[in-house]
Amino acid sequence: MRRREVRRPTIDDVARKAGVGKATVSAVLNGRSRHARISADTARRVMEAARELEYRPNQLARMLVRRKADILAVVFQRGYFFLSWSSFTAEVMRGVSSAAVELGYDLMLHTRDVTDRGEADVLTDGRIDGALLLRDAGDPLVPELLERGFPFVRFFSKGELPDEPFVDADNVGGGRLATAHLLDLGHRRIAFIRGSDGSTASNDRLAGYLCELESRGVEPDPRLVFPILSPQDVPERLPDLMRRPDRPTALFVWSDDVALACIPVLLDMGLRVPADVSIVGFDSLEVCNRSVPPLTSVRQPVFDMAREATRLLGRLIDGEEPAERRILFPLQLDVRGSTAPCPARTNPSLS
């Protein structure tokens, strides 16, 4: 596919052909001319020349001089992006791209394996106007970007630093909601399947779970807080929890993707859902309706949150001082088919 060495026409070619200066061409093509007022006749000539030459401005040159790339980066936890892509991630990307289209941005995914130090460099090297960050708590990238004054918004995790813009859900409240639902159904041995240590979302949900248990006078059992980080790990890990003699009668799982992976594994162990074990997920993605049984889940407006985060980033890039740079979305519970009253006989803690 030898690259055809026909030089693409430049703005000079258009200017020459139309018999005007290139400043005029630029003004005509960009419309927004503060200084230059263009006569209708000249504009027509320029347009015609551009059309005939099939002129398309070189975006790199534009970006360089305008100091604006019209590109946003989406930065996930290192390695996360392609390792454990999930329905959740897809929904995030849908929300981001929906807003990006409206604001006129393209999206970039950084895949190069860079050191922590290098990561901030890569983001601030001019090719990108701002970044959406889905990163763990205590990430060194965040203070680095903040210090450099590079526009970013953290989403689906809580901002930790003063002045750090973020969009998150009320995960503590969500944790309470799910736990309260299971308690109301009579469950007492409720396990919380948590995610990564660094995930503020998972940690907040855990906090809500503990808080609700205590406020209802149920003693939390630390052995019922059980980490499963990804759907892949479920077949191997979950049986460890469920084969205990005092196994839980309900699972509150930090993510829909993990919760959905639990169902076939439980079935395989001879445990029916929800007759023997109730499950509550988190996010309430569309797939929750398609599982058998449909998954009860705390609804997080993932699409809207991603959208809002992107718009906030847009405002920050434009140099606006948004009234609210820390946005918290409320949560609510979608009760579906995966939760049922606690089966009295199989619960050793009841008698």
Add this chain to the structure above:
Amino acid sequence: MRRREVRRPTIDDVARKAGVGKATVSAVLNGRSRHARISADTARRVMEAARELEYRPNQLARMLVRRKADILAVVFQRGYFFLSWSSFTAEVMRGVSSAAVELGYDLMLHTRDVTDRGEADVLTDGRIDGALLLRDAGDPLVPELLERGFPFVRFFSKGELPDEPFVDADNVGGGRLATAHLLDLGHRRIAFIRGSDGSTASNDRLAGYLCELESRGVEPDPRLVFPILSPQDVPERLPDLMRRPDRPTALFVWSDDVALACIPVLLDMGLRVPADVSIVGFDSLEVCNRSVPPLTSVRQPVFDMAREATRLLGRLIDGEEPAERRILFPLQLDVRGSTAPCPARTNPSLS
């Protein structure tokens, strides 16, 4: 987050600080100096100055003058990317990014809603060195790019034009493999669930299915070729096929994602898998092992194919004339638990 207006240090600043010309700085930092030979002492001074100033070259300027962006685009069928992201897509991206890292490329996803005409313009505007295309048959973008001499590789679809580089699997062979397996199990009423009309992959698998049926003397029934384009559509569409009195005893489904979505729906209809209905998927992704029952599927080396396509693209960008610019991967069948011998009594076409 007012953008700190500290000007980033440029190559001039480094040159001044080190007391050398900027050509020297460039030579030192890039190493590969054909013309310039640098003394060890000068190199040290430059490095030191760069470190002290925390100098990071502006990539835009580099890209402009080098006429190289070190960025690859991944271009899916319009709208596909975020609408129906799936395990398959994730695997594709894993393969692409794996090769991209090795070759030193970043990845870009185009999300802006552009017209067909505009799409080629966006790709060739200088921000990107080459593109990986996952597009339907007869896509107007392809001849456009070919004519402009822009480097691209089509993957997971068959190249149609002369000289068009592509990486695909032997889908006809795969279709025969799956169909033969079901025929061997005694099935005669085998449905083929096909994807989009434009998908060469789905069409080739259909061709293989028809070919194998005929070569075994089984009359193909056109009513058993049934389109379901995405997992979301399964609950609504599949019952139409399976409620017929002469319903098929086996499904050969064009994609794992759709095949996996069929299992709960069939269960819901009271049909056991594989006792009542056998299912064969396509791709044999890792998730096939995690379903209940595990999904029999034609294995397509998605990761390797994506990787190979990316490497081919790399060579095309470098202006090499690769020996083979049309790569076809062979397929094989992974028999798992979702296929079983045909149940004689429930198949009206047998007697």
Add this chain to the structure above:
DNA sequence: CCGATTTGCAGAAACGTTTCAGCAAAACCG
């Protein structure tokens, strides 16, 4: 020790755009 070669570096051009400052000509005002 003299011419030829190599070494080490600097200045300037180039990449293709946007934007700033300027400048004639035309239009306007009293």
Add this chain to the structure above:
DNA sequence: CGGTTTTGCTGAAACGTTTCTGCAAATCGG
């Protein structure tokens, strides 16, 4: 009609790199 403002456009500077050309100084060969 003389001065001010507006109109319509142009040339040059700027963006921050890489790379080409050139040129002294150092080294080498005999």
